[in-house]
Amino acid sequence: MPRLRETGEFAVIRRLVEGLRPGSGVHVGPGDDAAVLRPEPGRDLVITTDAFVEGRHWLPDWIEPGRLGVRLALANLSDLAAMAARPRWALLSLGLRGDTPSEWVEALQAGLVAALERDGASVVGGNLAAVEGEAWLSLTLAGDVLPGHAWTRRGARAGDLLAVTGTPGRAGAAVALIHALGEGARAPEWAPLLAAWRTPASRVDLARALAASGAITAAVDISDGWAGDLVHLCEASGVGAEVQRGAWSADAALDAAAHALGRTPDDFRTGPSDDYELLLAIDPAGRERCAAIALEAGVPLSVIGRLTGPAEALEWLEKSGSRTPIEPRGFDHFA
Amino acid sequence: MPRLRETGEFAVIRRLVEGLRPGSGVHVGPGDDAAVLRPEPGRDLVITTDAFVEGRHWLPDWIEPGRLGVRLALANLSDLAAMAARPRWALLSLGLRGDTPSEWVEALQAGLVAALERDGASVVGGNLAAVEGEAWLSLTLAGDVLPGHAWTRRGARAGDLLAVTGTPGRAGAAVALIHALGEGARAPEWAPLLAAWRTPASRVDLARALAASGAITAAVDISDGWAGDLVHLCEASGVGAEVQRGAWSADAALDAAAHALGRTPDDFRTGPSDDYELLLAIDPAGRERCAAIALEAGVPLSVIGRLTGPAEALEWLEKSGSRTPIEPRGFDHFA
Secondary structure (H helix, E strand, O other): OOEHHHHOHHHHHHHHHHOOOOOOOEEEOEOEOOEEEOOOOOOEEEEEEEEEEEOOOEOHHHOOHHHHHHHHHHHHHHHHHOOOOEEEEEEEEEEEOOOOEHHHHHHHHHHHHHHHHHOOOEEEEEEEEEOOOOOEEEEEEEEEEOOOOOOOOOOOOOOOEEEEEOOOOHHHHHHHHHHHHHHHHHOHHHHHHHHHHHOOOOOHHHHHHHHHHOOEEEEEEOOOOHHHHHHHHHHHHOOEEEEEOOOOOOOHHHHHHHHHOOOOHHHHHHOOOOOOOEEEEEOHHHHHHHHHHHHHHOOOEEEEEEEEOOOOOEEEEOOOOOEEEOOOOOOOOOO | OOEHHHHOHHHHHHHHHHOOOOOOOEEEOEOEOOEEEOOOOOOEEEEEEEEEEEOOOEOHHHOOHHHHHHHHHHHHHHHHHOOOOEEEEEEEEEEEOOOOEHHHHHHHHHHHHHHHHHOOOEEEEEEEEEOOOOOEEEEEEEEEEOOOOOOOOOOOOOOOEEEEEOOOOHHHHHHHHHHHHHHHHHOHHHHHHHHHHHOOOOOHHHHHHHHHHOOEEEEEEOOOOHHHHHHHHHHHHOOEEEEEOOOOOOOHHHHHHHHHHOOOHHHHHHOOOOOOOEEEEEOHHHHHHHHHHHHHHOOOEEEEEEEEOOOOOEEEEOOOOOEEEOOOOOOOOOO
16 A cells, blocks of 8 residues: 555645545636635625544544544534535645555545535545644535524524434543443444444534524534533523433433443533534424424434523523533643 | 643633634634635635645744744735635634643734735634644635636646746745754845745735736646646646746845755756745736736746647756756655
């Protein structure tokens, strides 16, 4: 298998570019100094960037390059889902060691492209740099949305419902299992959790369907950890929140992992995680419509609480009826 | 000076975001899951990404963070200049060690923002990740252009003139001087070369003025090395080229550096370099107009040769009248 230092930068770029199909709205694609894109008139452009660092965002022994490409796509798609945007165009910036097999790079791109294409986006350019230390992958993803229709963190009002998509906590539990059990994490009982980490689902289609309902007042992607992102949403909207302990979807696999690791399922649901799920503020009048849309999409949507007035705290409503503060435990790369 | 691991990711991001001013066309800026931008109707979007790796693209002892930010901006602005696009919006993705002073990061962003603002662009988002090895900086820059008016590498025709902007070779010579002389490279005689490397000039205004002339048929940025980028332009356009030896602007500082390093000035002008200059194909009928625009802009524009038929090679016309092949010596990160 040829390594990058044998293949050379331009030969690898040529092969990567040859592996790309032109996307819609692309006037000049990869291979020039920059891509030329044609957003439709009457569309706002939405753009995000997210990066992975080897050893922190991925463990080479635990994920193949194709799935890693999918995850990198999902990390960015999740940001566009949180804005209810339609994904369109991506640029891939890579820092790789010279001994990286060129097949590894091509498999990474193939996984990335497949995941982007499922949501209607294409790769239109990128950059390749050499590193000595950890490899890194940085994706920038642009999408569009009808003018003024992007969700933000700012629109939630007291009285709106709080809901989460999917079964958050599984990806973080998978990583904790790998660190605690090593090869033991490959046991069949943990397969659903590892699958959640290795092959996350996109919430783009669900977000766009929910956006059409007009019932979502604010949204945030919870890949940094639900509690921290709840704080971001409440600060941006100027509201408090009360969350019902036990209102999340039941999750037997997560319960088993938490038990094995001596932690609680809510530790994983609310703390630093790698789940690409959404936290949504819903106008109560739209609750039934949103539930029907989620059911149609086959995605769990759990109403877990409601937003309160600007002077209120962020609190758990415990099953006992008491109230305890929600601790903002987001993921901090440097802390 | 607080380090990233003390300050924490979110506090640094908050300070970086506070240091940004909203740019035109920005509907939702930094601090949400993604930025929301509003391209004008009737504009094509042009987008590029370029990354720097510590030790390869910059030597910490030789450049302050503010100037490094300027260089990162310029690396991307140069790609947009090569498409005759108007810079608009940027996303900054950083991989930094925990012991990086937060002031360093803020100075980097300040230099980047200042350079982008000079050309009309603003930072609308980004990402911050922790690394153990070399730091890296990846910028994505989007701009716009009238539909169909972006320059590409593909439009050059036999008979068009070949021209280069500025005095290419100086930045590469500066890096070679640093490697060969160490602290001796700080001697006053090398200051013009070090300045070319540390504080490159933007060619965005010149490119947009030249684009308005309608005389440019193809363009490429030569930051990877003139000879390699000439090959890219000729391959994309399906033409050959003949370049007059000695047609470049005279450059006494470059001549002196080449002499001190036992190399020729053309080694630096044509080989791997860090100059953010443009190689342009010019319709001969527009030659005088382009020369007048460059004079007005205060940027050297040297006509160095002409493009030939598709069956022709890429050749030097030596001063003796003989012809020698142009060797494509682009910069390859992995070779």
